[in-house]
Amino acid sequence: MRKIETIIKPFKLDEIKEALGEIGIQGMTVSEVKGYGRQKGHKEIYRGAEYDVDFVPKLKIEIIAEASRVDQIVETIRNVANTGKIGDGKIFIIPVERAIRVRTGEEGYDAL
Amino acid sequence: MRKIETIIKPFKLDEIKEALGEIGIQGMTVSEVKGYGRQKGHKEIYRGAEYDVDFVPKLKIEIIAEASRVDQIVETIRNVANTGKIGDGKIFIIPVERAIRVRTGEEGYDAL
Amino acid sequence: MRKIETIIKPFKLDEIKEALGEIGIQGMTVSEVKGYGRQKGHKEIYRGAEYDVDFVPKLKIEIIAEASRVDQIVETIRNVANTGKIGDGKIFIIPVERAIRVRTGEEGYDAL
Numbered sequence: 001m002r003k004i005e006t007i008i009k010p011f012k013l014d015e016i017k018e019a020l021g022e023i024g025i026q027g028m029t030v031s032e033v034k035g036y037g038r039q040k041g042h043k044e045i046y047r048g049a050e051y052d053v054d055f056v057p058k059l060k061i062e063i064i065a066e067a068s069r070v071d072q073i074v075e076t077i078r079n080v081a082n083t084g085k086i087g088d089g090k091i092f093i094i095p096v097e098r099a100i101r102v103r104t105g106e107e108g109y110d111a112l
Numbered sequence: 113m114r115k116i117e118t119i120i121k122p123f124k125l126d127e128i129k130e131a132l133g134e135i136g137i138q139g140m141t142v143s144e145v146k147g148y149g150r151q152k153g154h155k156e157i158y159r160g161a162e163y164d165v166d167f168v169p170k171l172k173i174e175i176i177a178e179a180s181r182v183d184q185i186v187e188t189i190r191n192v193a194n195t196g197k198i199g200d201g202k203i204f205i206i207p208v209e210r211a212i213r214v215r216t217g218e219e220g221y222d223a224l
Numbered sequence: 225m226r227k228i229e230t231i232i233k234p235f236k237l238d239e240i241k242e243a244l245g246e247i248g249i250q251g252m253t254v255s256e257v258k259g260y261g262r263q264k265g266h267k268e269i270y271r272g273a274e275y276d277v278d279f280v281p282k283l284k285i286e287i288i289a290e291a292s293r294v295d296q297i298v299e300t301i302r303n304v305a306n307t308g309k310i311g312d313g314k315i316f317i318i319p320v321e322r323a324i325r326v327r328t329g330e331e332g333y334d335a336l
């Protein structure tokens with residue numbers, strides 16, 4: 001089991017949700033973050049405004065999924081989130097040992 | 113060492129904090145998130161309002177604890193967070209390699 | 225590859241960003257959280273006000289970096305974030321299996 005943690009441009013959320021739904025991903029968690037990558041000196045555009053200070057608003061999406069689904073999820077996110085401009089984001093893959101559904105107590109893939 | 117990451121209904125926070133305190137858990141981190149699980153088409157109630165769009169407000173609680181405490185923490189969270197209704201949430205267990213207390217430099221279980 | 229996840233006092237963000245930049249760290253993600261540690265009964269000061277309820281506003285910083293950089297990053301954060309007062313925060317080290325740059329598809333250290 002893995003956590004796919006991706007930092008994206010906020011306007012891409014709906015498109016990513018839809019594309020992941022089409023490949024059968026049934027759950028995700030989203031939070032508001034700010035961050036920067038390699039272009040600390042350079043400018044990144046957000047809502048038409050230039051941010052040259054380091055922190056740009058982003059969304060973090062977390063998806064817990066079977067290990068065997070990771071490659072497809074990464075491809076799906078990249079296809080949608082890649083605008084070709086700097087700041088498109090990152091994807092990080094993190095091990096997950098267990099998953100439990102609170103309501104039923106189900107564990108493992110049944111809990112996803 | 114493990115991270116217990118749980119997504120819960122926001123109104124359950126105080127009760128969970130109290131129940132975890134009773135079993136000796138001394139620290140946690142909380143953030144506001146939004147998300148969805150399996151019932152994307154169905155309706156989930158939040159503060160009396162129906163959300164049928166996909167994202168429902170939730171809280172994410174993160175607890176770093178000894179591996180040997182995980183089962184008890186999971187049980188405690190489930191006992192409190194389980195209302196029997198959809199959307200009660202998830203618990204994910206993630207490996208943690210090290211923990212450090214900033215003020216003292218203590219490491220390991222002493223740092224929790 | 226590792227995720228260095230640190231919970232700090234909010235006013236320390238700029239100083240940490242600068243100190244990490246000086247050792248060549250080129251990316252980070254920041255989110256607003258609230259939390260508590262061991263002094264649940266005691267008081268912690270935030271912006272001149274006393275918080276004696278359990279949740280104090282903090283920032284969470286996440287840095288994905290090469291495993292070989294972890295010690296230096298931990299030292300750098302501790303040097304800056306340690307005020308000697310309670311509530312200075314925690315550092316947690318979490319395994320990361322893969323990192324991908326969305327724009328280019330680069331993987332591994334090239335993606336950091």
Ligand SMILES: Nc1ncnc2c1ncn2[C@@H]1O[C@H](COP(=O)(O)OP(=O)(O)OP(=O)(O)O)[C@@H](O)[C@H]1O
Pocket residue numbers: 007033034035036037038039056058085086087088089090250251252253254286287288289325327328335336
């Ligand atoms: N090493 C890192 N650790 C944690 N978060 C990171 C890291 N690198 C980037 N991020 C997060 O990802 C967001 C987007 O990064 P970004 O896409 O600008 O990466 P980049 O490496 O600079 O690639 P690009 O050259 O395409 O801009 C940042 O705002 C930050 O939130």
Ligand SMILES: Nc1ncnc2c1ncn2[C@@H]1O[C@H](COP(=O)(O)OP(=O)(O)OP(=O)(O)O)[C@@H](O)[C@H]1O
Pocket residue numbers: 026027028029030062063064065101102103104111112119145146147148149150151168170197198199200201202
């Ligand atoms: N696979 C997942 N990855 C990441 N976050 C998830 C995942 N599944 C659920 N979540 C998070 O947990 C929250 C609660 O999910 P929820 O309890 O509705 O799960 P469920 O599987 O639909 O179970 P139930 O049938 O009891 O509703 C979601 O709003 C989302 O934030």
Ligand SMILES: Nc1ncnc2c1ncn2[C@@H]1O[C@H](COP(=O)(O)OP(=O)(O)OP(=O)(O)O)[C@@H](O)[C@H]1O
Pocket residue numbers: 138139140141142174175176177213215216223224231257258259260261262263280282309310311312313314
């Ligand atoms: N075990 C834990 N799990 C998750 N988050 C924690 C844990 N312990 C602390 N935190 C987070 O770190 C923040 C700062 O904790 P704090 O520095 O007060 O730790 P402490 O162990 O009480 O050390 P000190 O004695 O120096 O205050 C908390 O507000 C919380 O967000």
Ligand SMILES: [Mg+2]
Pocket residue numbers: 036037038039086087088
């Ligand atoms: Mg960049």
Ligand SMILES: [Mg+2]
Pocket residue numbers: 148149150151198199200
């Ligand atoms: Mg559900």
Ligand SMILES: [Mg+2]
Pocket residue numbers: 260261262263310311312
């Ligand atoms: Mg404390």
